[in-house]
Each structure stands twice: as structure tokens, then as C-alpha cells.
Amino acid sequence: MNAIKTLTIIDFKLFLREPIGTFFTLAFPIILVLLFGSIYGNEPTDLFGGYGTMDISMPGYTALILTTVGLMNIPITMCSYREMGVLRRLKVTPLKPMSFISGDLITNLGMTLLGMSFVVLLGWLLYRVRFEGQVIPLILGVIYSSLAMFSIGYLIASLAPTARVANVVGLVLLYPMVFLSGAGMPLEILPESMQNISKFLPLTYVVRLLRGLWFGLPASELWPSILVLGVILLICGLLSARLFRWE
Amino acid sequence: MQPIVQVEHLQKSYEDLKAVDDVSFEVYSGEIFGMVGPNGAGKTTTIEIIEGLRKADSGSARVLGMDPTQSREELAERVGVQLQQSALPPRLRVVEALELFGSFYRQQADGKELLKRLGLEDKLNAPYAKLSGGQQQRLFICMALLNKPELVFFDELTTGLDPQARRSMWGLVQEIRQGGATIFLTTHFMEEAERLCDRVLILDHGKVVALDTPEALVGGLGVEKRLVFTLPEEQALPSLDGLPAVSRVERSGSRVIVYGQGRRFASSVVVALEDEGVDLVDLRTEQANLEDVFLKLTGREMRE
Ligand SMILES: Nc1ncnc2c1ncn2[C@@H]1O[C@H](COP(=O)(O)OP(=O)(O)O)[C@@H](O)[C@H]1O
Ligand SMILES: [Mg+2]
Numbered sequence: 001m002n003a004i005k006t007l008t009i010i011d012f013k014l015f016l017r018e019p020i021g022t023f024f025t026l027a028f029p030i031i032l033v034l035l036f037g038s039i040y041g042n043e044p045t046d047l048f049g050g051y052g053t054m055d056i057s058m059p060g061y062t063a064l065i066l067t068t069v070g071l072m073n074i075p076i077t078m079c080s081y082r083e084m085g086v087l088r089r090l091k092v093t094p095l096k097p098m099s100f101i102s103g104d105l106i107t108n109l110g111m112t113l114l115g116m117s118f119v120v121l122l123g124w125l126l127y128r129v130r131f132e133g134q135v136i137p138l139i140l141g142v143i144y145s146s147l148a149m150f151s152i153g154y155l156i157a158s159l160a161p162t163a164r165v166a167n168v169v170g171l172v173l174l175y176p177m178v179f180l181s182g183a184g185m186p187l188e189i190l191p192e193s194m195q196n197i198s199k200f201l202p203l204t205y206v207v208r209l210l211r212g213l214w215f216g217l218p219a220s221e222l223w224p225s226i227l228v229l230g231v232i233l234l235i236c237g238l239l240s241a242r243l244f245r246w247e
Numbered sequence: 248m249q250p251i252v253q254v255e256h257l258q259k260s261y262e263d264l265k266a267v268d269d270v271s272f273e274v275y276s277g278e279i280f281g282m283v284g285p286n287g288a289g290k291t292t293t294i295e296i297i298e299g300l301r302k303a304d305s306g307s308a309r310v311l312g313m314d315p316t317q318s319r320e321e322l323a324e325r326v327g328v329q330l331q332q333s334a335l336p337p338r339l340r341v342v343e344a345l346e347l348f349g350s351f352y353r354q355q356a357d358g359k360e361l362l363k364r365l366g367l368e369d370k371l372n373a374p375y376a377k378l379s380g381g382q383q384q385r386l387f388i389c390m391a392l393l394n395k396p397e398l399v400f401f402d403e404l405t406t407g408l409d410p411q412a413r414r415s416m417w418g419l420v421q422e423i424r425q426g427g428a429t430i431f432l433t434t435h436f437m438e439e440a441e442r443l444c445d446r447v448l449i450l451d452h453g454k455v456v457a458l459d460t461p462e463a464l465v466g467g468l469g470v471e472k473r474l475v476f477t478l479p480e481e482q483a484l485p486s487l488d489g490l491p492a493v494s495r496v497e498r499s500g501s502r503v504i505v506y507g508q509g510r511r512f513a514s515s516v517v518v519a520l521e522d523e524g525v526d527l528v529d530l531r532t533e534q535a536n537l538e539d540v541f542l543k544l545t546g547r548e549m550r551e
Contacts, residue, residue, distance in 0.1 A: 006350035010343050017338040081336065089333035089387075092298055093351040094323040247300070 003095055007103030015111055021077075024068045025115045029061045033122050042127035047188055051215075054127040056186055058120055059210035063183040065115040066146040067203050069108050071170040074153035078104070080163035082247065091246035101244075105150065112146050113139070133216040141213040145206040148229040151236035152202065158243035177203040182211075205229050251276050251398055251429050252297060257306035259292050259453075266292045267303070268453035274398075279420065279430040281444030283437060283537070285549055289453040290433040291331050294402050297431075298328055311398065324353055327396030329387045331403045331433075337376035341367060341386060344375065345393065352394035361389045364419065366412075380407040388416070392423065399423060401432040405439060417443050437537040437549055441465075449541060456544045462510070464540045472512050472534040474505040476527045485523040490515050 016022055033054070042052030081087050090100060123129040152173070160166035177183070180194055181203035187195055198204045209225035211217075252274035259267040267289045274280040282290050295301045297308045299315030299322065308315055313322055335344055345358035362368050365385040370378065378386065384407045391399055404420070405413040420443060424430055434440055440447045441461045449456040449464075457464055471494060478484060480501050487493045487505060492512040497504045505516050513532045520527060541549040 003350045006347055010339070010347050013343070014336055014338055084334040085330070085332050086334050086336055088300060089330060089335070089390075091300060091319070092323055092326075092328040092330070093348060094320040094353075095351045096320065 004099050004102050004106075007095075007100065008106045011103050011107035012110065015073075015107055018077075021069075021073045021111075024072065025065055025111050026118060028068075029065050029115055029119045030122055032061055032064075033057070033119055033126070037123075037127055042129065048186060051130065052127070053186075054123055055130050056211065058123050058129050058131070059214040060183045060186070060207055061119045062112075062116040062142060063145065063181070063203060063206045063210055064178065065119070066112045066142065066206070067149050067174060067177060067183065069112050069115075070146065070149035070151075070153040071156070071174045072153075072167070074104070074108060074150055075156040075160060075166040075170055076163050078154070078157035079160050079166040082157075082245065083163050087246040097241075097244050097246075101154070101241075105147075108150060109143060109146055113142065116142060131214060133213045138210070138213045141209050144226070144233075145209055145229060148233040148236075149202065149206065151233050151240060154240035155236045155243070158240045158245060177201045180204075182207045202229070202232050249276050250274060251311060252280075252431060253307075253309045254293075254297065255307050257293065257296060257308060258304045259289075259296060259301065260304055265453050267296070269306070270450070270453070270455055271306075272448055272455065272458055274429060274431050276429055277424065277427070278445040279424055279432070279443055281440040281447045282431075282433045282450055283435065283440040283447055284450035284456075286435055288435075288450045290435075290450055291402055292453075293450070294400055294431070294433055295330075298326075298330075298400055300330075323351075324394065325397050327391035327394060327399040327428075329391040329399075329401045329404070331406070333387065335375040335386075337374060339375050340372050341375070341378070342371040344386065344390065348390050349393050354395050356393055356395045358389065358393060361392055362386075365389055366415075381409065381412060384408060385412070388419075396428060398429045398431065401430070404432050404434055405436065413439070435549075437541065441537045447537065449537075449544065451541075451545050457540065461537060464537060465535050466508075468535050468539060468543055470535040470539065471506045471508055472532060474507070474513050474516050474530070474532050476503055476530040477501050478503050478525065478528070482525070485520065485525065487516060487519060490519055492516070 036057065037054050040053035042054035044050050044052050048056050120129070153170070156166055156169050160169060179185070180190070180198045181187070181201045182198065183203055187198060205225040205228045209222055209229065212222045212225070250273035254273070255271050257267050257270040258265070270293055282293065284290055292301060296303045297310060297315060299319050302316060310322055311325060315322055341362070345362065349355045349358055359368070362371070365388060367382060367385055367389065370382060375383065375386070388401070391401070405416050408416060417439070420430055420432070432444070445460060446458065447461055447464060448458045459467070478501055484496070484498060484503060487496055492509040492515050493505055493507040495506050497506070507516070517527065517530070538549050
């Protein structure tokens with residue numbers, strides 16, 4: 001227990017000292033709010049069922065943060081630790097792989113929630129964004145979605161031979177998802193064929209779930225997303241645990 | 248004596264290369280055991296199989312009575328390891344490294360005290376990546392001692408250290424042994440093995456070439472020791488025939504060479520001469536060392 005605690009505290013410090021990771025988790029989403037907020041404002045439009053662009057972007061940007069952390073930060077950090085020989089040094093200590101992953105997981109979850117709270121705070125300060133759901137289910141939904149997305153990241157980390165490869169794989173998965181899932185820009189503005197592709201992207205379900213929780217949709221509308229993310233979490237989680245390598 | 252490490256018929260190949268070829272030996276409680284050999288001899292492969300980091304193709308290794316691949320966590324509590332190749336996160340600070348690795352163990356030594364002992368006390372807040380190679384090496388040695396280990400593995404103990412730091416490291420290793428721990432080290436410096444180790448295993452091309460105390464290995468060459476000094480030509484040389492360690496004496500001009508054998512050879516000659524009131528000028532001893540042993544056994548020079 002002490003090991004997980006110390007590991008988590010130090011992981012947090014290391015995360016904050018890493019400029020690129022910190023930028024994409026904390027600063028970049030803020031830039032998005034400022035940029036798209038200044039372009040589109042937050043006027044209610046029929047396209048978004050009477051909500052404004054910023055209203056519906058809050059859960060979208062949150063999805064974006066947790067995906068960047070999951071597909072970029074997690075695999076790149078893990079693979080570069082393996083490549084440098086950090087993990088082989090850990091292997092000759094009594095630290096269990098599960099404790100090691102726990103520390104990493106808590107840190108990345110914490111940073112995701114921090115990034116989200118910056119975005120929401122700014123959205124509320126500048127645009128008085130509307131939140132119609134409940135806080136606890138929303139946070140649980142963010143954690144659940146993060147676990148699903150992170151499990152993909154840990155799987156990449158277990159499979160990729162080098163940090164470079166992990167970086168490329170992460171980007172290849174990240175880019176189409178950002179554009180085609182409704183996280184970056186609302187799906188409603190895309191042609192129908194593109195909207196169909198989105199059905200095969202995990203991020204789409206994260207966006208649906210978080211948007212549903214944000215606007216307080218009934219549970220019946222959320223179950224399909226919860227189910228899909230659960231399957232991803234189960235498969236990728238088990239596989240990445242099985243395939244975990246210190247070296 | 249109880250063996251702490253038992254290795255039997257260890258074999259490991261990397262594709263066609265036999266890196267470790269039928270290696271067997273034991274390490275006993277309380278000794279400083281050294282594995283020496285040139286680069287590529289198979290030292291790291293052997294020690295890392297014993298540490299549980301690599302898997303042997305065949306043969307067995309037991310450490311503290313356990314199988315290193317099966318009892319990783321339990322063994323890790325009780326042994327300390329310094330790896331030839333490893334790293335820390337570049338932005339991790341020295342003090343954080345100790346805090347972090349210390350938290351993994353049930354039993355903990357005083358990390359700051361260790362840092363001080365290794366001369367890193369003014370580097371507490373330095374990030375790992377900003378340390379010099381020698382400082383990183385010393386930090387890893389610190390980390391190997393954090394859990395008050397019963398058995399410590401050092402792979403290339405003094406690589407990257409300057410001569411002064413190297414000597415100080417030898418002192419530290421002796422202290423650790425005096426504290427009751429067993430040391431298993433590898434080195435490609437023959438002098439290090441000879442000065443530091445109780446027993447030395449010479450490894451070459453993955454095979455055990457010799458295993459004995461440094462004295463026995465050097466003594467086994469059958470080469471006599473020499474004591475050389477200068478004596479003014481007009482001064483007579485007292486007879487040394489009475490000394491059992493001395494076999495013969497040569498004198499040419501002012502230069503005198505005394506040949507002999509045994510541990511007390513040099514001291515007995517010096518004492519005898521001083522008793523006779525002889526001034527010993529430019530005194531030095533010459534004797535065979537482990538480099539000569541390696542040359543004799545393998546037919547090749549041991550290069551650093
Ligand atoms: N992971 C590896 N893959 C392939 N060859 C290796 C590997 N590790 C070591 N070797 C080779 O095995 C031989 C022994 O290496 P090593 O055990 O590191 O020797 P030493 O520590 O004595 O320098 C060398 O020829 C080295 O190139
Ligand atoms: Mg080596």
C-alpha cells in the first residue's frame with residue numbers, strides 16, 4: 001500500500017514535469033475552449049437541440065482529454081520506461097506489476113479529472129455552460145470511460161516494441177477518433193457516411209456516455225455505450241495484464 | 248559453509264552464440280565473490296539469470312534456497328541488485344528515487360546516510376538525467392543497499408568511476424561484507440577482483456576457466472615473486488640464506504633482486520635487511536597477478 005501511495009505521488013510530480021503531457025492534458029483543452037468559444041460562442045442552436053456549441057463541447061473536450069492521456073501518455077511513458085531500462089530496475093524489487101500499474105492509473109485518472117475541471121470551470125466562467133446532469137454519475141462516467149480508454153493504452157504499451165512505435169500507433173488511433181467521434185467537433189455537422197464510421201470508434205461511445213450524463217439523459221439511453229466500453233475494458237484490460245512485460 | 252548461491256550447469260545461447268556454456272559454482276555466506284572476464288565473456292548473462300532477469304536454456308540457479316524466476320518478490324526483499332544496464336525516469340530526483348524504491352521494501356536502510364557515504368549528499372534534488380555517469384552508478388549502488396540486503400549483486404561495480412571513487416567503492420564493499428552481507432560482483436578489471444574478492448571465478452567465452460582465491464590462482468602459476476632494491480656498490484649484502492621464503496639472490500652492480508615465494512616473502516626479507524641496518528632504496532616488489540593467470544589459461548591478453 002505504501003508503495004502504491006509513494007509511486008502515485010511521485011508519478012504525479014513526474015507527469016507535471018513532462019511539458020508535452022501536461023500541455024495536452026491541461027493547457028490544450030483550455031486553448032480549445034478559448035478558440036472555439038470565441039468562434040462559435042454559446043448561442044443555443046437547433047442543430048444541437050437547443051444547446052450552444054460550448055454546452056455540448058464540455059463532455060466532448062473531457063472525452064478528448066481522457067483519450068489523449070490513454071492513447072498517448074500511457075503507452076509512450078510505459079514504453080520509454082521499458083526501453084530505457086527503468087522497468088528492469090523495478091523488476092528486481094518486490095514491486096508487483098499490479099501495484100506499478102495502479103500508481104500509473106491513479107495518476108493518469110487524476111490528471112484527466114484535473115484537465116476536465118479546468119475546462120468546465122473556464123466554460124462556466126466565460127459562457128455559463130449549462131450542466132443538466134448530476135455530478136457523481138458524471139464523475140463515475142468519466143472514470144469508467146477513462147478506464148476503458150486507458151486499457152487500450154496499456155495494451156499498446158504491452159505490444160509496442162519501442163516508444164516510437166507506441167507513439168505512431170497512438171496517433172493513428174487518436175486522429176480519426178478525434179475527428180469522427182464527435183469529441184472535437186459535433187458529429188451532427190458531419191455527413192452521414194462519416195457518422196457511420198463513428199460507430200466503430202470507442203471514443204464515440206465515450207462521447208455519447210459523457211454527453212448523456214452531462215445533460216441528464218435517462219439510463220436507458222446510456223446503457224449501449226456503457227456496454228460497449230465495458231467490453232473494451234474487459235478485453236483490453238485482460239490482454240494487457242497478460243502481456244505485461246518489464247523488459 | 249552454507250552456499251547462498253548455487254549454480255549448476257547453466258547454459259544460455261543467443262541464437263548461435265553460446266553466451267553461458269555449462270557454468271557451475273557456489274557462493275558462500277559472507278564472502279566477496281567475483282566473476283571476472285573480458286567484455287562479452289558472459290558475466291552479465293550469468294548474473295542476470297541468477298537475479299531472475301533472464302531465463303537459462305538449461306541448468307539451474309538457486310538463490311537463498313529459492314528459484315529466482317519463481318520467487319521474484321520474496322527474493323527481491325532480501326537481495327540488493329545493481330544492474331550493468333538500467334535507468335530511472337530522467338526527471339526523477341535523487342531523493343525521490345530513494346524514497347520511491349525504499350517504499351517497495353519491508354526493511355529499509357537510511358537512504359540519506361547511504362547517499363552521504365557515496366558522496367551524493369549535495370545531489371539530493373538533482374534529476375537523474377543531470378547526473379554524471381559516475382554519479383548515476385553511485386546512486387544505483389545506493390539503491391542496491393536500500394533494503395539492507397543479505398546478498399548484494401554488483402554487475403560491473405566500478406564502471407564509470409574515477410580511480411579515487413573506485414578505491415572508495417572497494418572500501419564500501421568491504422564494509423558491507425563486515426556488516427554480514429554476502430557480495431557477488433562482476434568486473435572486467437582484474438586488479439579489482441584481486442584486491443577485493445575472497446574468491447574469483449574467471450569466465451571466458453561463457454566457460455569457467457578457473458575458480459579459486461586470488462592467491463591460489465596466482466600461486467598456481469608457479470612464478471616466483473621478486474623484491475628489487477638498490478644498494479650502493481661498496482655496501483655488502485647480508486646473507487639471506489636463513490630465510491625459508493627466499494630461493495636465490497642476484498646482484499648486478501647496485502641493483503639487487505631477491506627471488507622467493509610465499510605470503511610472507513617480502514616482509515621477511517625487509518625485516519631481515521633492516522635488522523642488519525641496510526638502507527633499502529627504491530624498494531619494490533614484483534609478482535604475477537590475475538592478468539598473468541588469464542594469459543596463461545587462455546593464451547590471450549586480458550584487455551580493459
Ligand atoms: N540480449 C542479448 N541478445 C543477443 N546477444 C546478447 C544479449 N546479451 C548478451 N549478448 C551477447 O552474449 C555475450 C555475452 O554477453 P554478456 O553476458 O553481456 O557478457 P559480459 O557481461 O561478460 O560482457 C556477448 O557476446 C553479447 O554480445
Ligand atoms: Mg556485462
